[in-house]
Amino acid sequence: MPTKNQQIEQLTALNNELENYFRNTIIPQLFVDADLKLRKFTPPAMKQFNLSENDIGKSMHDIKENIRYNTISDNIQQVISSNKILEREIQTTDFRWYQMNIIPYITIQDNKTNGVIITFVEITQRVKDLKELEKVITDHEILLDTISHDIKTPLTSLVLAFKVIKNMPPENVADIQNLLQIQEQSVLKMQSLIQELTDTREQEHKYQAEEELLDVENIVNDVRLTLNGSIAQSGAVINSELNVPKVTFSRHKLRSIIYNLVSNAIKYKSPHRTPEILIKTERENNCVVISVKDNGIGIGETEKEAVFSKYFRIKGNVEGSGIGLYLVQQHVKYAGGKIILESEPDKGSTFKVYLRAE
Structure with a gap:
């Protein structure tokens, strides 16, 4: 059985890998918890939102976005309530188009939705x-x-x-x-x-x-x-x-x-x-x-x-x-x-x- 220090090292390694993924991914992603608070985001997501590290922990209602006709908070609440993936085409204020997917984040232990993962794929050319x-x-x-x-x-x-x-x-x-x-x-x-x-x-x-x-x-x-x-x-x-x-x-x-x-x-x-x-x-x-x-x-x-x-x-x-x-x-x-x-x-x-x- 791993010691406490070994467990900490494993968690640290996993956390570093996760951070490395967030820093290098080209996919805009947001992680939002069940209380609609922002927990993490990837750098490309800054195209859709004016984000900084200070925004971590803020409610999505308080975060300034660059999305036209935004209903993102309502969409998140809908996914949390229904446990179903939601797909929408959205347009940013610079008139580019994105496929937005809101995926429920379900905990393994109790099989409940503990938040959502939001991804954006650009479809302007399409x-x-x-x-x-x-x-x-x-x-x-x-x-x-x-x-x-x-x-x-x-x-x-x-x-x-x-x-x-x-x-x-x-x-x-x-x-x-x-x-x-x-x-x-x-x-x-x-x-x-x-x-x-x-x-x-x-x-x-x-x-x-x-x-x-x-x-x-x-x-x-x-x-x-x-x-x-x-x-x-x-x-x-x-x-x-x-x-x-x-x-x-x-x-x-x-x-x-x-x-x-x-x-x-x-x-x-x-x-x-x-x-x-x-x-x-x-x-x-x-x-x-x-x-x-x-x-x-x-x-x-x-x-x-x-x-x-x-x-x-x-x-x-x-x-x-x-x-x-x-x-x-x-x-x-x-x-x-x-x-x-x-x-x-x-x-x-x-x-x-x-x-x-x-």
């Missing part, structure tokens, strides 16, 4: 990756919606042109050639859209579409060409006032924004007047504002929020799938911008898209 993954999923949904929505117009023009040609006398050569030209433009436009979307998927940056310095007038002209049939049929007059001629943005997303706003302006024209549409760019503080103003049927106050919802459509006999404005809002939102709608029934609407300027 949280960022999850957020990026959510963006990827959203971008894929938007991509599918864009394909179905933006290809619909040229495809419809193509089908209508085929129907007209089938019923047209052979001697109307000039008319047939015009319709064939419309068909060719529609096919080329669909081909261009598919190529743009394919290029976006293949780019090096996984999480966001490539941005470039764009000439807004070129984008507007591209939209005019795409909507050529609708413009001719409605007699719409489209003017532009480009006080900011260039903007840094994703090409296909900017084209989609302007296309959808102009397309809606034509679709929801007033039956009492010729559609007049003004596309304008201007600088406001640190933003480039792209606005599309029309003299159409306008939008009531109760529908201003709803128009940006997926599949929502204003009542009326107007062709469409109800995702155009949803796509616009999603593109703008994920670029860190905002969109504002100003409208009155029978007085037209103005959509203002705010994009951050470089």
